[in-house]
Amino acid sequence: MTEGNFVDYVKIHVFSGNGGKGSAHLRREKYIAKGGPDGGDGGRGGHVIVKGNKNLWTLYHLKFKRHVKAEHGEHGGKQRSTGADGADEYIEVPLGTVIRDSETNAVIKEITEDKQEFIVAEGGMGGQGNWHFKSSTNQTPRYAQPGIPGKEVDITLELKILADVGLVGFPNAGKSTLLSVVTAAKPKIADYEFTTLKPNLGIVEYRDYQTFVIADIPGIIEGAAEGKGLGHRFLRHIERNSTLLFLIPADAPDIVEQYRVLLDELKRYNPELMDKDRLIAISKSDLLDGELKAELSQELDKKLQLPYLFISSVAQSGLTELKDKLWQMLNKEPV
Known part of the structure; x- marks a missing residue:
């Protein structure tokens, strides 16, 4: 998936x-001059439904779809025939899509399962035909709903993308390079900040044909929580x-x-x-010799209460250990 096609x-x-109108038809047949009311009910208007689709990864297919309109219900007919319901209109979305009211920004629903459906706009009910209003005092009602x-x-x-592992780091920390090495993803890579402007997803192939999904989230800068830089545009994906x-x-x-700055954001x-x-990976460790790595390890052991690994995407060192550790963390028994 190219970056330009990722729409979130x-x-x-x-x-x-x-809803269709009810019919006010009065029955008129040969030899039956006054058959009474026989107007049918109108059909229901079509719903607009948001539906989960596990095969979608982005909202790109909706990028230019600004209006979605369902069909109207048909009107009722004679002989109490009910009008057809209007066809429902479906908006298919990837799993992890949040539906909000645009005016209030309130969350209406989250779609997290394949084929999960939620009606965002109910179709109007059809009106009742005149035969519903027949009574002993009104034998021929000439009106309907x-x-x-x-x-x-x-x-x-x-x-909000559904990935197992989220890559978090400052711009130009080597996240895209790591993703390109451990997965089949082909993110844009260059030696300047904010190369990644949209999240990239990649599938890591682990032992025995098992897999997990890793997401390269655009680099954090200080103040991202207040919306600086790319701000909330990407932080929501980490959730x-x-x-x-x-x-x-x-x-x-x-x-x-x-x-600490990343964690604080x-x-x-x-x-x-x-x-x-949480796991820390020290990237570009091919820049360190054995002595520097030992000194750095001593410092990290004192100041961090968190597991860490030294890796190099370019030299492809430490990557097997990284995948093993991530797999272990993803599949640990719940406490």
């Missing part, structure tokens, strides 16, 4: 169908990852301080993120 936020104006109008709603669809992999380059001025954005499992 769309606004859509939806219209459900109007109109159909109920459909609903008109503005919704926002917001994708759904079960394990967070912090990637900090070996040539960082202060590895422990960088980790996540905590300020959503304190619940602190409950997720």
Whole structure:
């Protein structure tokens, strides 16, 4: 999937169908001059339904779809025939999509399962035909109910990707490079900040044909929780990852301080993120010789209460150990 095709936020104006009018028909046949009312009911207007689709990874197919309109219900007919219901209109979305009311920004529903359906705009009910209103005092009612109008709603669809592992780090920490090495993903890679502007997903092939999904989230900068840089555009994607992999380059001025800044940004954005499992990977470790690595390990052992690994995507060292550790964290027995 190319970066330009990754769309994680769309606004859509939806219209459900109007209910059909009930019929006020009076039965008139040969030899039956006054057959009485026989008007049928109107059909229900079509719903607008959001439906989960496990084969979708992005909202790109909705990028240019600004309006979604369901069919109106048909009107009732003679001989008590009911009008056909209007066809429902489906909006298919990837798993992990949040539906919000565009006016209030309130969350309406989250779609997390394949084929899960949620009606965002109900179709109007059809009106009753005149035969419903026949009584001993009104043998030939010449009126029927109109159909109920459909609903008109503005919704926002917001994708929070469902990945097992979220890669967290400052810009240019080597996240895209790591993803390109351990998965078949082909993210954009360059030696400047904010190369990754949208999340990249990759499937890591583990032992015995087992897999897990890893997401390269755009680099965090200080102040991201307040919306600086790419801000909330990417932080929301981290919410759904079960394990967070912090990637900090070996040539960082202060590895422990960088980790604390990253952690603080996540905590300020959503304190619940602190409950997720965390692992630190020191990237670009091919820049370190044995002596420097030993000194750095001593410092990290003193200041960090968190597991860490030395890796190099370029030299492809430490990657097997990294995959083993992540697999162990993802499949540990719940406490």
